[in-house]
Amino acid sequence: MEHKEKEIEELWSYFFKKPRNNYNPYMLRLLDFPDYILFKKKMMNDYKGKWKEFFGNDNPIYLEIGTGSGNFTKEIAKRHPERNFIGLELRFKRLCLAASKCQKESLNNVVFLRRRGEELAEFLEKEELSGLYINFPDPWEGNEKNRMIQASLFSSLDSLLKVGGILFFKTDHDQYYQDVLTLVDTLEQYQVIYHTSDLHQSEKAENNIKTEFEHLFLYKHNKNINYIEIQKVK
Incomplete structure (x- = not known):
């Protein structure tokens, strides 16, 4: 019990500055998945340019920003064992649920980082990324900045994404979809290679992997899902 209390205190002090009153039980469970969850920034940053060493192979690296509880990441990693996948998520419970799902499948090509999407350049090296998935991000209505x-993301990808690499984007927000199409038209290094305003009625539907949000949204609402593939061309 004393050892566990020490672990709790160490974790709490790593994530929070204020004194501990109570804690999220999933915080401690991060330690149950050392092969699937990295939460210390220094460790992540030390793998910059060396993720192939972490995975133990030379397979291309794909990344998802905002994995939720990992349904999409788990399924795409199963479908593509020839690729390595990094998933970013902030919430302790979601990280643990995602890691548990991948562990049960004995997947060895997935790792989850407790990290923000704005910090990609801190733990990825130049041209280390082959693809990026962004599924149903917050549209920030009224605060689109x-x-x-947005343009700043592509500025980061100018260095990090390989030529030929693709950003895959799904959203239920029609204006966000249109705004991204308009934005890409202004970028010299990128072009839209596919887009549809109704993913589930398109030729991509058969191979589409539904996220948790997507399942819920389709069940509760009769709303189209927008989808774009954006390729770095130079």
């Missing part, structure tokens, strides 16, 4: 997909 806070959106994940």
